[in-house]
Each structure stands twice: as structure tokens, then as C-alpha cells.
Amino acid sequence: MVIDWSVTQVYNTIMAVATGVALLLIIRFGKHLRREKIGQLEGWAIGFAVPGFILTITGAHMSLTWPLAQIGFPFDDIIFGEPSLAFGVLLLAAAVLLWRKSNQFISQGVNVKNSMDVSKLLKEELPALLKPMSYFAAAMGLGLIFIAIAGVTYQLFAAPPEEPISGAFADYPWVEAIxxxxLYAITGLGALLFPLILKIKPKPSLIAIVKWCWLIAGVLFVVFGAMNYFTHIGLVVNTME
Incomplete structure (x- = not known):
């Protein structure tokens, strides 16, 4: 197998890492907020903005130019590009909200270095602030679930035999498809349930489901994305003209 790498770009490595880190940050943020130890909001805003920026620019480029179509995988431009773009924009929106809330607290005379005071105020205001954009998150979560169904139905995601590690399962496409x-399904389930936990007293069972869905998905996205830095470099080396 020979691929002309001059006509395409493959960067779902950094997309996966950024997605995983962002999911874990959301879980961490919720944990700190619940324990009233949220700390400096500017730090959290930048923390969400970094993966948000990466996912927005890479997702937008992939969604608009379809680079993977040049090497025979046009469906991957939809699967990787559009969810990354959507998640990136949502993360940037969250970053802007947190940054503005920090400035607002300062102007109101709130001691922003007092984690308990900031956490109590955020607990009251954040659900209402996040509720409008949570509906788009839920809609994209439903989209992720249907991507998962398509992945199993058409046995997508199988790596070519030239790719190290993942390529060992090239003759068993259902392994990577599942x-x-x-991974997409549990991420989507968490997003689909997200609006339901933005209540004054959300059900603990729903919070637990969202938490574990995104915790598991976050860890796997980071590990798989990091591993792909080796496997994708190997694929390029093994398929260069």
C-alpha cells in the first residue's frame, strides 16, 4: 500500500488527545465545584480554551476541506471533523463564560481567591448559564451515538496492515469498529444526558452516568490518541512512495 501524503493531512492524533483532556477537565471541574474548591476561574477558562482552540481549528479544517477523502476515507472527515468542531466551539464558549464570571465577581467585590465563595456563587449561576448550549451538546451526543451505530454497521475504523499495533487487527475489522x-457511544450518552444534570437538584444516578461515561472516554481518548503518534508515524513511514 502506497499513499501520497502530500495531498492530505492526518491530525486526529491531537484531536483525540485534546478531546480526552477536555472530557477529564470537565469531570475535574465538576468535582472541584461540588467540593467548593474551584480555585481561580481564569485558570479553568484557559484550561478549557486550549483544547477548545485545537479542536475548533482542526475540526473546522477537516469538516470544510475533507483531507481524508484524498486517501480513501471520506467518511472519517465527518466522523472526526464535525464532532471535534462542535466540541471545540462548546469548550471555547465555556471558557468565555468562566472568564466573564471571574471578571464579574471581581467587579462585585467577591474575593476570587476564596474558593468556597466562588464555588457557592457558581453553583447557583452556572446551570442557568450552561443550559442553552447544553441542548446543542445533547444533539451532538445523539449524533455520536449514530456515528457509533454506523461504525459497527459498516465496520469502520479498521487500520490498514501497514499501521503498527492497530494494523495487527486489519483482518478483524470488527475489533476496532467495536x-x-x-468510545463514541459512551461519549455521546454523557452529552445526551448533560442537560438533565443542570438542575438545582439533579438525580445523583444521572450525574454518576455522565461522570463515568466521560471519565472512561477521556482516559481512552488520551491513551489512544497518544499511542497514535507512534502508529500514525509508522503508517506514514510504511506507506511513503
Whole structure:
């Protein structure tokens, strides 16, 4: 197998890492907020903005130019590009909200270095602030679930034999299809339930489901994305003209 790498770009490595880190940051943020130890909001805003920026620019480029179509995988431009773009914009929106809330607290005379005071105020205001954009998150979560169904139905995501590690399962496409589809499905389930936990007294069971969905998905996205830095470099080396 020979691929002309001059006509395409493959960067779902950094997309996966950024997605995983962002999911874990959301879980961490919620944990700190619940314990009233949220700390400096500017730090959290930048923390969300970094993966948000990466996912927005890479997702937008992939969604608008379809680079993977040049090497025979046009469906991957939809699967990786559009969810990354959507998640990136949502993260940037969250970053702007947190940054503005920090400035607002300062102007109101709130001691922003007092984690308990900031956490109590955020607990009251954040659900209402996040509720409008949570509906788009839920809609994209439903989209992720259907991507997972498509992945299993058409046995997508199988790596070519030239790719190290993942390529060992090239003759068993259902293995990677189930793994990646499952990853998309649990991420989507968490997003689909997200609006339901933005209540004054959300059900603990729903919070637990969202938490574990995104915790598992976050860890797997980071590990798989990091591993792909080796496997994708190997694929390029093994398929260069």
C-alpha cells in the first residue's frame, strides 16, 4: 500500500488527545465545584480554551476541506471533523463564560481567591448559564451515538496492515469498529444526558452516568490518541512512495 501524503493531512492524533483532556477537565471541574474548591476561574477558562482552540481549528479544517477523502476515507472527515468542531466551539464558549464570571465577581467585590465563595456563587449561576448550549451538546451526543451505530454497521475504523499495533487487527475489522464505536457511544450518552444534570437538584444516578461515561472516554481518548503518534508515524513511514 502506497499513499501520497502530500495531498492530505492526518491530525486526529491531537484531536483525540485534546478531546480526552477536555472530557477529564470537565469531570475535574465538576468535582472541584461540588467540593467548593474551584480555585481561580481564569485558570479553568484557559484550561478549557486550549483544547477548545485545537479542536475548533482542526475540526473546522477537516469538516470544510475533507483531507481524508484524498486517501480513501471520506467518511472519517465527518466522523472526526464535525464532532471535534462542535466540541471545540462548546469548550471555547465555556471558557468565555468562566472568564466573564471571574471578571464579574471581581467587579462585585467577591474575593476570587476564596474558593468556597466562588464555588457557592457558581453553583447557583452556572446551570442557568450552561443550559442553552447544553441542548446543542445533547444533539451532538445523539449524533455520536449514530456515528457509533454506523461504525459497527459498516465496520469502520479498521487500520490498514501497514499501521503498527492497530494494523495487527486489519483482518478483524470488527475489533476496532467495536472499540471506537463504543468510545463514541459512551461519549455521546454523557452529552445526551448533560442537560438533565443542570438542575438545582439533579438525580445523583444521572450525574454518576455522565461522570463515568466521560471519565472512561477521556482516559481512552488520551491513551489512544497518544499511542497514535507512534502508529500514525509508522503508517506514514510504511506507506511513503
Amino acid at each position: 472499540f471506537i464505536s463504543g
